[in-house]
Amino acid sequence: MTPVAIVGLGCICALGADYQQCLQSLFAGQRRFGLPSRFPAACEVSQPVFEVPDSFLQHDSVPGNLSRTCRMAMVATWEALDHGNLDARTLARHRVGVCLGSNIGVTSGYAVAQNDTDAFLLPRDRFLATNPTHLLADTLDLSGPQQTVANACTAGSDAIGVASAWIDQGICDAVIAGGTDELTPRVYFGFKSLFINDEKPCRPFDRDRRGLNLGEGAAVFVLASTDFCQAHGIVPKGYILGYGSTADADHFTQPRADGKGLRLALDESLTSAGLAPDAICFINAHGTGTPDNDRVESHVLNKMFPGRPFLSTKGYTGHTLGAAGPIEAALTLGCLDRGRLPVTAGFETPDADLPAQPVAEPTMIQGTVALSQNLAFGGSNAVLVIGKQEEPGCV
Amino acid sequence: MRVTICGIGVVGGFGRGMSTLERALSGGPVDPAIVSIPTREGDIQVPCLTADTTHLADFMPTRTLRRMSHYIRLGLLAAVDAMTDAGMLETDRRGRLGIIVATGHGATGNNYAFQYPFEDQEEICGSPTRFSNSVHNAAAAYISIALKEMGPNHSITHEDLSFPSALLTAVAWLRQGRVDAVLVGGVDELSHAYAYAWHVHQQQHGQTGGPGGGKIPLAGEGACFFLLKADDNRSAAYASISDVRVGRRRGGPPDRPAASCYILGTGGVAATPADYRPWQTADVRWASYASVYGDLPVDSAFDTAIAALSCQKNLIFPDDRMAAGPRGPEPLAGRPIACLKLGVGHTYGWTLLE
Amino acid sequence: MVVELNLEDFTPEEIDNDELIFGGRFDLDSIDALEIVYQVEQNFGIPMKEMNEARAAFQSINTLAAFIEARLQG
Secondary structure, three states: OEEEEEEEEEEEEOEEHHHEEEEEEEOOOOOOOOOOOOOOOOOOOOEEEEEEOOHHHHOOOOOOOOOOOOHHHHHHHHHHHHHEEEOHHHOOOOOOOEEOOOHHHHHHHHHHOOOOOOHHHHHHHHHHHHOHHHHHHHHHHOOOOEEEEOOHHHHHHHHHOOOOOHHHHOOOEEEEEEEEEEOOHHHHHHHOOOHHHOOOOOOOOOOOOOEOOEOEEEEEEEEEHHHHHHHOOOOOOEEEEEEEEEEOOOOOOOOOOOOOOHHHHHHHHHHHHHHHHHHHHOOOOOOOOOHHHHHHHHHHHHOOOOOOOOOOOOHHHHHHHHHHHHHHHHHHHHHHHHHOOOOOOOOOOOOOOHHHHHHOEEEEEEOEEEEEEEEEOEEEEEEEEEEEEEEOOOO | HHHHEEEEEEOOOEOOOOOHHHHHOOOOOOOOOEEEEEEOOEEEEEEEOOOOHHHHHHHHOHHHHOOOOOHHHHHHHHHHHHHOOOOOOOHHHHHOOOEEEEEOOHHHHHOOOOOOOOHHHHHHHOOOOHHHHOOOOOHHHHHHHHHHHOEEEEEEEEEHHHHHHHHHHHHHHHHOOOOOOOEEEEEOOOOHHHHHHHHHHHHHHOOOHHHHHHOOOEEEOOOEEEEEEEOOOOOHOOOOEEEEEEEOOOOHHHHHHHOOEEEEEEEOOOHHHHHHHHOOOOOOOEEEEHHOOOOOOHHHHHHHHHHHHHHHOEOOOOOOOOOOOOOOOEOOOOOEEEEEEEEEEEEEEEEEEE | OOOOOOOOOOHHHHHOOOOOOOOOOOOHHHHHHEEEHHHHHHHOOOOOOHHHHHHHHHHEEHHHHHHHHHHHOO
């Protein structure tokens, strides 16, 4: 795959209202969790979540009457354009697509009871009012293809993967790619009925881990071809060097015990980037804190990248579903830029059954390439290869 | 690089399978079912083109199927049929297979009463089975499990441009060499809102007002899957896909396919004939088969199957449902066929087959 | 159980009260186990915090009934 340039990016989650704030809070070890504050009063809640405060969503160019999922996506997009010093008019002159990963964004249209409007228009009206991909394309007046990937927890990474394919194949000059998902009662209680949530703040890879905490957020990347960057004198902030995507084809809610799906996705990501495992400086794991997920990842990472540092950032963000891949990719790039990793928040006691443990101390890293991986409900595995520069190397 | 359609699986209001589709296109019966649609004013009875999935039991035991919702079953049936049609159901005959499922409304397409709050108490505290079945990627996940296929597996949506968008990615994957073949299709359950829309339109305007002045199609449901390969071996294929374009219209001349083709297109109830006028130049012939499969977001998948069949049989099926369409079967005479969809939010997509 | 787990091949009369619910002829899996937990909670108001609690109770219809009765009384 030809390297795809990251022109700019935006990020919003419990860690911060923008990318720099997220990185600052990450390295300061801040965990902002609590009980859900926005659910209907009748709902009994006991499991903590990582919410985005309303104050993070105040933005002149983002209408307040949109869904939270849409607002977060728009805030992150405006930040991405600003970060990349790119204005909407430049984008509108090129063939630019939009590809987001979202689960709430594709069902929230049906979650809102409209008042007595003509049902004739209802599905289309709802789509127009609540679909974040459409809203971005419409607001920025873009002419390229649009698509929302609804692959549960890998939706956002897969969206970045699809966007990279569109650029690689010359279908688009650039793509607004990323993910967004807000916290909803339906998912919270759905996960609860599957015994996936932890009653306490999550403990990725910890011996006493019991489950995940949900979160919410959005991260959006402006991805572009290197030609586009050259034509506009853009120095990319980083690169998507490779992408791997597989299915477990095994069980609907639990990952494959043998980790084969994840292994194949890791292999594919490295092959597509033309890199050997040695080139990878660290791995940002999915690390939700569920017993099964963390066990599988520890075994696979130990096998494929013995001794390489890995971490989970979900102790800082919660599991942000469709936004997880892009948020974690953004944090991964931030770690590469700073040359260091924060501790894995929530990890205290190593699990003797796991062959590899995540970083428990702030760790210096050297090198320019890292992986960010996610595993999904339904069995998808997605791996992004993220680089600081076009020609990767690892010291 | 040529992308060829090597297998097609299809289920809809006309029945199941390409022979059944061909019979329906040649004037065979397409019988609607009467569906009870709950509304605030009470239940109304609306004719709809519903699809039956009982034949899934031919492939897998009822115990495996028992948890699957109608949405999942529709997708699974058409997906398995497409693989069988392409002779690739066995895992050792496949190479690396990608799976992309496009859906307009997903698993929640019909599982909400469109006029009532979705997030009422019952839905919020749903059962694990109901929750699992409600996620958009349910169909794609079960297809990968049933086929034991570990290649890339995506569920994508963009309302009525879902299928053309999925096709764009499928073709990109084949050209990248990421996979050896792609199983790509559209699935949509009957939408009560679409059925209600038909009912309201019919009450206000009678049955006219469809594309080209024909009848408006009934609300439909179904699934339509294609097995695609990057392959120069035309003899095994229905047709080749020579181009896929998807985008957003911003005024100015439309991004039209090459001249002198047939265009198959429909807008269901919502798209107006006026939307299509810029595309109806003198060198194109127009046909619409929406009355065979109905109005659903992934209707363009059915158009693509019909176009593929036309290429294979070298004829254009009669379209007496449309005022200006072909009256009897006509020879295709080597013309390419473009399947056009004009969608919500000024989107458009067309696929060129030959 | 027959209705919620969609056991189309069986009627309630055909299920013996001492028959194993899991590991027997019904081919149930972990999602079915969670579904039973959910149904017990919804129909009898008995929540379960951990799946370990459920495992012992779910051996058969009789053990499940005993579990529910004990919780309702206690």
